[in-house]
Amino acid sequence: MPLNRFFTRFNGKGLEVQQNHKSVASLRKRYFYFWLNLRQMYFLRLFQHSKILFALIAAFCLLQGFFTYKGVETFPFFNFGMYSEMFPEKEVYEIFTIKTGGEVFDYESLPVIQRDLLLNTLAYYKIGEENGWNDPIQNDISNRFEDKVSAGHYQHIIESLSNDADDKIAFQQWFKRYLESAAGKEFEKIEIYVNIYQFGKSHEIKLIDNKLLFEI
């Protein structure tokens, strides 16, 4: 669409449109001001209506910009990468197998959120096992609070924000409880295996290892 028609169609308030523009430079300049005008219109109206509302929304935008720039999130300032991070080719893929009374439990048949809750927590438990239950968040807590608050208060922060070895058995018991509620029946025994797979040259999938994560 030619720019002059574009201006005519989407004429913002306060923008005078002239149909007889010939110069491209002039049109570009107008396009720039048109864009600025649109950007400002919302905030201008907000400011005219309520200074408090304007201040709140402007503060939200600034903080959102700050957290986006930092690449971190603090509720309610979110970053929407939507799987934009790099996915390098993996040599092996780990898949959990849940056995209940010797039978493989079909977690794919569960609602997606419920299935993901089971698998996410299993993956996180496995990381805990590999780290010797030293939660990495404890380093952040230490940097922020150690020597700045009393020993008792510091201990409360650590216990409130991080996981530790005491959570290992408690997690296994929780997992059984949650799985039973998902399946709608009780299980005498459940076993969790980590199966390690590899894609072959023609993308066929091969099982290369199998380890028991825990049983309860």
Add this chain to the structure above:
Amino acid sequence: MKTFTDNQIKFIRYAVFGYVLAVLLFRFYSNCLTHQLQQPVLKLLEADNTYWLLHYLQVPQILAGNHWLAVLFDGCLFLTAILSLGFAKNRFPPLLFWVLFAVYFITFHSYFVHHGHSLVGVIFITIPFFAKSAKSFSLLFAGVRFYTLFIYVSAAFWKIFRGSVFESNQMVNMLKEQNISVMINNPDSLQAGITTFFVNHPDFTFGLGMVAMLLQLFFIVGVFTRKFDMLLILSGIIFHLGTYILMDIQFWEIWILYITLIPWNKLSS
């Protein structure tokens, strides 16, 4: 941007809180409301200061750790959503709902050990209902519309600036990681078949990744004009249906934000 009439606000309220109730019912069906979490143990707070604060105050621990308290909490969540739907002139039920939902959001994602974004729409679209006047409501609602555009445009920009969208094997690697479980556990399923096809046709899959990014980038049009808002809704739905079919990523709860893209002024006139 016109100020909504009381009648229009009433319809928007029905749409928003009707959708909210659908989200809550779906969460109930998925066994993911607070009382259904069965007193969870492991938590992941990441570097989120609000999560830290709430856990420091023991709010999620007490709530999720006590079954009957959690039942009461979930009941209040439903009750405030229903009250918000019914009492068009009262702004306190939406305010109370927002506080409860924010607590649920943080509690659930802490124990889900992944800070997902599908419920973000509910957090933002309920804010305009705190407004006293129709003018304030209209301005806040327009602000949430801009936020909806921001979500998709920023997602496209993250893909461009991180360079992942230009990586030839990005989509194939993503598909393998997301779907290997279904390929092993249900190899005859439609999803396993689709994944095998796309893994075996990497050039086509790369093009698909590019299309997905363009569907998100298309939302930038909404900054300049409302004329294509219905197309933006279609674009968003196609994007999320595509990611659901291909990668089993369920994101329909965020569609609540598309209510801000519906031309309410035209509909009611």
